[in-house]
Amino acid sequence: MQEQQAGATDSGRAWRQDQQPAHPSWEVPSPATVYRASPAGRGARRPGRRKGRAALALGAVLILVALGVVWWLTRPPTLPSIPPRYLATVQSATKTCPELSVPMLAAQLDAESHWDPRADSGQAQGIAQFHPSTWAEWGKDYTGDGKADVWNPADAIPAQGAYMCHLFKQIKGIPGDPTQLALAAYNAGPGAVLKARGIPHIPETQNYVKRIEALIPKYTQTYAKQISASPSPSGN
Incomplete structure (x- = not known):
């Protein structure tokens, strides 16, 4: 009898465990x-x-x-422009003769030295790249300080204008574009242009002329903006 009761008790405990939820309501x-x-x-x-x-x-x-x-x-490409500190000097230099213009002279200075007054190629010097023998003839004291200084743009740029006017006279009568011929004479010497009866077949000179011709329209555009933005002495 006791064994039957124990078995019944175990069976009931097992049944209750099976019926309990995995997590009691209180857990x-x-x-x-x-x-x-x-x-x-x-x-x-x-x-x-x-x-x-x-x-x-x-x-x-x-x-x-x-x-x-x-x-x-x-x-858009960045266009070159005349450094403000040289603008008045370039404008004044172009008044030497009617053949000169501000954009042309500016493009020439760009091609010669990139506006560097200390430029020295070993054969030419200053912002306008004068050969010593040419400077000895054309260099002048434009500043009134008692010295014709090739390293001083205030002397070199007016001398450049005067020399270019001389070259325009030298190449008269030679067939071709006068500006191109004068630029070629500045680079190779007037004798080379007179002998060739045109632009000499010198790669350096030909590239020099082409480069300046390509720069002139750019300086024409930026110069117009410069003079409209800040009034200065009129130039060509």
């Missing part, structure tokens, strides 16, 4: 238990979101870089 599951049971929960989604945001940020950066490259390749 709150721990967060760790919930997350382990739910692999698709919030904790599992966060890495994916971070990767998506990183991809969007990288895409935005690549778009900005691409736009920057396009702007750089298609931007």
Whole structure:
């Protein structure tokens, strides 16, 4: 009888255990238990979101870089202009003869020295790149300081204008564009132009003339803006 009662008791205990919920109503599951049971929960989604945001940020950066490259390749070229400190001197120098113009003289100075008053090629000196023998004949004291200084743009630029006017006279009667011929004479010497009856077949001289001819329209454009922005002594 006691054995039957014990068996009944064990069977009842087992039945009650089977019927109990995994988590009694009074027991709150721990967060760790919930997350382990739910692999698709919030904790599992966060890495994916971070990767998506990183991809969007990288895409935005690549778009900005691409736009920057396009702007750089298609931007308008920067045009050269006369340095303001030399503007009045160039304007004054062009009044020496009617053949000169501010854009032409400016383009020549650009080609000669890039506006560097200390330029020294070993054979020519200063902002206008005078050969010593040419400077000895054409260099003058335009500043009134008692010295004809090839390194002083205030002396060299007026001398450049005077010498160019002389060259325009020298090449008269030679077929061709007078400005191109005078520029060629400045580079190669008037004797070379007179002998060739035109621009000499000297690559350096030919490239020199072409370069200045290409620069003149650019200086024409920027000079017009300079004189309209800040009134200064009128030039050609």
